[in-house]
Amino acid sequence: MKKIWALLALLAVGIGARAADPGWPEVVRLGIVGNAYNKPFTSGTVGLIQDSQSFDKALAAHGTKVEWNFFLNTGPAINEAVANGTIDIAGSGDLPSVIGRAGGLKTKLLAGTGRESIIYIGVLTGSPIRTLDDLKGKRVTFQKGTYLDLAFARLIKDRGETEDDYKVYSLVGLDQTTALQAGSVDAVVGGTSLLTLHKQGTVRIIYKTSPFDASAKYLGYGNEYATEDFIKKYPQVVQLFIDQYVEASVRLSQPDFRQEYFSLLAKTGATSSEAREDLGTEPVAGRINPLLGPKWLEHVNASIQEIKDFGFIRKTFDVNDWLDRSFLDKAVEKAGPLPKEWDPS
């Protein structure tokens, strides 16, 4: 009798640990840009999905696992992973995602993300460099192939300069600030991670972009996309992800969830004060607008041309050929009222 119960128990465990339902993948592999603090978390919309485990739980119902991959070498590493067929759904900055598509990666743009990513240029506190004019000819570091590369290229172009007017060194993550503190470079072009050093008094910020002035055109943005192969095989998984993506964006956009936005950033290693200083009085909604209206797509097409003019890609493409908006449109219908800050055009 004992043996029968034991066998039933084993059978129950076997049922519990079942394979994925027919038509559902065994695993969904997400590709996410890593952070400067090497934490396996992300922020913003996808951070909320991760934190709530909503995507994991919804897929677990079908026996599907979710693999969260946080790439230390950010967008270029995600391109490499997509090229090798090891990622299904990913998000990365404007430059790497465009380079990937232009280079032949078979992906489809699904939604927008990370708009108004502010760029900071920092120098050591005691540095004689105080303005962008002082920076000309100096040693500057950022990770090449990322949104920072593109933002810097745009900024100096408007000043009538090119990268040849600077000594540019491509370093990743904390190597940038280490090089700055070692005196090996004069300035770092970076994101919110510079604000920690600023708060400590090590770094002085000599320039930052803002969505509220002329420097808004240097702001980065991100793209959420999936491989064509995955979309074709598992459209229901992509729809589930985009549904949750839009709803998480709606939720985080609400003023009462502003603290949650900062809490998610804190999990990635950024301090609360960094996050608050970066956002300022700006509503969160503007940062996480996923919509891809015609005006925004025109802006993306213009940036693709710009990326080609800077020599990052050899040929352009039309964003409308890259876009599959069916998932986003359905998700927006389901989501109900959208934040007023989201311009649908």
Place this chain on the structure above:
Amino acid sequence: MKTDTTQIGRFAAAVFAAALAAGAYADGTVSPIQGAEPQKTVTPAPADAQDALGAVQPQAADNSLVTRDEYNGLVADIQTLRDDETRQYQRLTANTLRYVQFDGTLQTRYTYRPDDNPEFPNEFSVPLATLSTTGSLYRDYAGGKNLNFQLQLSYSTSNYAATTSAANTANTETDFTLANAYLSYNVLPTSDPTKPFLAVTLGQQGKPYGLEPQDADNEKPTILPAIWASPAGYNLSGKDIGLTVNGDFFPNEDFGNNYRVAALQYQLGLLNGNGANTSFNAALLPNVGSAATAANTKYSYPTVTTAEPDKTLYGRLAFNAPVDYNSKWRGFTAGLNVVQGHVPGSLTYTGSAITGDLQNVQYGGDLEYVNVPVGFTAEYVQGDSQYLSYNHPSNAVSLADRQSFGATLTVFYEWGQQFIPDYINQDRADDYYPKTYQLFLRSDTWNPDTGLPGNSLTIFTAGFNVFFASTTKLQINYTERKLEGQELYADQLLTQFQYGF
């Protein structure tokens, strides 16, 4: 008995119910994100409050003020913690004068010979164990003109192929020695990948020749090295002492994929030619042997004297397809290699004498295509060695040539993530081990003297490798040996576990 049955039954029922619950979860059409309301009051939420997201509600802000005493107490606690950590660190942490990294490699192997030949028993072995210290003596953060060093100790057992069973046993060597011991300097900056690189290395190091001799142990698909590269052949996988230069031209940088490839790569080397851990030793040079025997009419040297050899020159020029990461030509390389050594020598026998400058040259080419999921490597080496010969019973002395050649062809099919360079650089809460699986076939041919019949040895290998964790692999190789087309002796099934740390 009844109690045992009841407990097992309750456990099984609970497991069964959990299994049903997992299968009965919402089908995903009802979003778990909807419905949550944010906390608006200052009343703290219960510790286990859940909303539709499944997450605990964010704790409401506590607006009460921190007192001066509380603040001072916190500062004191932090200071105490910092002092304690500093003391622990000083007591328990090894220090070095410069940045140093320790690493090592270990191989453990089981060899099974299905023919059950008593001359070659099945056995466990430890073919290789290395311990290295690699470090930076000077790090140039901006330019990347770094000065690095490596110091490596190595234990190895070489059991390489030979043409007879007796010679195979005799060729087993156990060696515990200094392997790499060098300084390396980046003459040109490495921080700008769009510019050429150039590095010089001085000391005991690997020989700059071909593909297989320069592959790292953790990258080689086969357990046994190519014969021509091993001590049984030209020993191009061995170490030597000298100066090498490595550089490239016309780099193509695909920033969007973190991929750099230079169209032309070159390597030059000026090495002693005597191998590792030794200065000039005439007995170790090619074409110099011990006393002649009457039966050995071709390779005997009754009295041989040699002067200090000139250094051995190495050269390699490789063309790499200068394409972006997504190109199907990524991973294609074609290379040309040459080694030239020579030693002045003389031979005297019963009144006849000959003096010569004994040349020892190897040259060859390689082709490589390493892409996912298929790839191949092919290498060919031709050797041309001069030796001093006397003929018995005519006692004629002469300068003679010996031709040799070696060739390998490996084709493989692999799948997995471990060989994607940036894929393994991830932020993970726990250890992360992407895997790569590899199937391969290889043909390895060696002929030490094409002038003699019956000399061409070929080893066919079929294998399956599992690369897991970034420095660990399990290899299963089956080898079959043929001498001039005839099966030589026992096949081998080798199972090897190699790991690095």
